[in-house]
Amino acid sequence: MNETALIIETVIKAVIGLAVIAGMGAFATFIERKVLAFMQRRLGPMHVGPYGLLQLAADGIKLFTKEDIIPQNVVKPIFILAPVVGVTSAFVAIAAVPYFPQFTLFGYTIHPIISDINVGLLFVMGAASVGMYGPLLAGLSSHNKWALLGGARAVIQLLSFEVVSGLSILAPLMMIGSLSLIDINDFQIGGITNWLVWKQPLAFVLFAIAGFAETNRTPFDLIEFEAEIVSGYATEYSGMRWGLFFVGEYANMITISALVSIIFMGGYNPLWIIPGAIMMLLKVSFWIFLFLWVRAAWPHVRPDQLMWVCWKVLMPLALINILITGIVLV
Amino acid sequence: MELRGFKSRNATPGYIYFEGEAKPQNSWERFKRFAERTVKGELFVGLWIVLREMIKFDTHTVQYPMEKLQMSPRYRAIHKLLRLFESGHERCIGCGLCEKICIANCIKMDTKVDEKSRKLVSQYSINFGRCIFCGYCAEVCPELAIVHSDDYEQASEQRAEFGLKEDMLTPLDIFKAKKQKEFPGFGALNKDADKFVKKTPLAY
Numbered sequence: 001m002n003e004t005a006l007i008i009e010t011v012i013k014a015v016i017g018l019a020v021i022a023g024m025g026a027f028a029t030f031i032e033r034k035v036l037a038f039m040q041r042r043l044g045p046m047h048v049g050p051y052g053l054l055q056l057a058a059d060g061i062k063l064f065t066k067e068d069i070i071p072q073n074v075v076k077p078i079f080i081l082a083p084v085v086g087v088t089s090a091f092v093a094i095a096a097v098p099y100f101p102q103f104t105l106f107g108y109t110i111h112p113i114i115s116d117i118n119v120g121l122l123f124v125m126g127a128a129s130v131g132m133y134g135p136l137l138a139g140l141s142s143h144n145k146w147a148l149l150g151g152a153r154a155v156i157q158l159l160s161f162e163v164v165s166g167l168s169i170l171a172p173l174m175m176i177g178s179l180s181l182i183d184i185n186d187f188q189i190g191g192i193t194n195w196l197v198w199k200q201p202l203a204f205v206l207f208a209i210a211g212f213a214e215t216n217r218t219p220f221d222l223i224e225f226e227a228e229i230v231s232g233y234a235t236e237y238s239g240m241r242w243g244l245f246f247v248g249e250y251a252n253m254i255t256i257s258a259l260v261s262i263i264f265m266g267g268y269n270p271l272w273i274i275p276g277a278i279m280m281l282l283k284v285s286f287w288i289f290l291f292l293w294v295r296a297a298w299p300h301v302r303p304d305q306l307m308w309v310c311w312k313v314l315m316p317l318a319l320i321n322i323l324i325t326g327i328v329l330v
Numbered sequence: 331m332e333l334r335g336f337k338s339r340n341a342t343p344g345y346i347y348f349e350g351e352a353k354p355q356n357s358w359e360r361f362k363r364f365a366e367r368t369v370k371g372e373l374f375v376g377l378w379i380v381l382r383e384m385i386k387f388d389t390h391t392v393q394y395p396m397e398k399l400q401m402s403p404r405y406r407a408i409h410k411l412l413r414l415f416e417s418g419h420e421r422c423i424g425c426g427l428c429e430k431i432c433i434a435n436c437i438k439m440d441t442k443v444d445e446k447s448r449k450l451v452s453q454y455s456i457n458f459g460r461c462i463f464c465g466y467c468a469e470v471c472p473e474l475a476i477v478h479s480d481d482y483e484q485a486s487e488q489r490a491e492f493g494l495k496e497d498m499l500t501p502l503d504i505f506k507a508k509k510q511k512e513f514p515g516f517g518a519l520n521k522d523a524d525k526f527v528k529k530t531p532l533a534y
Contacts, residue, residue: 041390041391042389
């Protein structure tokens, strides 16, 4: 009986999580267009609905009703599979991310996390990294030179940021002693001064940079950079297959925002009179805004610069950070 | 008169001449440049600038079909034929000057003498496929009859649209509603034209 309840609860949580994250991802595309427009002294979408709010629905209808084109000479099964890999891994990654503190509904305590596994953080990072297979497979199967270049860039991006994000996260984990994101959150109970960002500022910056690389956001958007390789891995995609890639990208953005908020910025602990759930929403929103803000302001880097900065600058810094943390802990 | 005015070619004193950043010659200078660029935090300057523009919310978008820009009186869009204010007759006296001066040969007019022995324009057309919108016709017209309007929306279903007399002549209902705009003459200035006059160094 108890197990049935657990299964039902998990399924409900998974469905809600999927729907909410997909909805937030779709809304983030609208917010992105608006914020970028305001920063460039434009208005952005204005015609569909009040202030362009229904642009979301219009885009959705357009993506779903577009002709599903599979070009000649592509490797068909992989071509079809690639966007699914991208979006699935992004949604699998959110399974171990707690978004809110636990609360009681109808006398039933709910933990807003789909499964609190003991390797939580490792699972999230691993699942999110599998998402890089989406662009890689898409690039290799597309029979298109731009797509192939995009796929190759996806690989060097993976090789570059993965070592930085892994090593930078190691130092805070040494202090906390647990991989579960709930434990990491509970480690920072009690006000802003207990946030890990003050104890691990370098790890915070490194992890944020690696997060930008992991989500292909602007300083490191080289796998789909329009000015160089048309649309990168997504050149041959159209309609909802193309849409899936971007749902995955925005879901990844939300995941990274939640991770940074939980690991370094106090997670969903209440602050002063603001309850924890609101704090978490505020932090995630700020990080999403930061992603858009950076996109409006900064140019992107070359692939060789990305590898250079990751391997020759960020990785040594992360190692030094681990060393110092280790010395201080001992 | 002295020649200082000729020798100083700096037309407007407000210009800043920028020769470009000096290239570092040795490794110490290269290190200095690296340190300066690192401490300056140019990335954050960029972030601040876009955030400032967002907060100021000074958008320059004209939502075109709903909002339209006010065209300058000197703008030369599609031609209009005006009517006399007193009687409502068309102003054109059929002198044919516009047809003569048209350097693209796109104006075609036929005249006849009516029963009151007045000259009447029976046909008037402009081939807008050839018109180069030079404005000579409006300039030469002695009666201010043919003018350039500010109607820049010239998409149409047929080539001949806008170019016939009945398209260009002010419709009677608009004329009776006193909506015919008076044309101050070709080359008229903006109302605020004085503000844009700059002193130029024409010493000779």
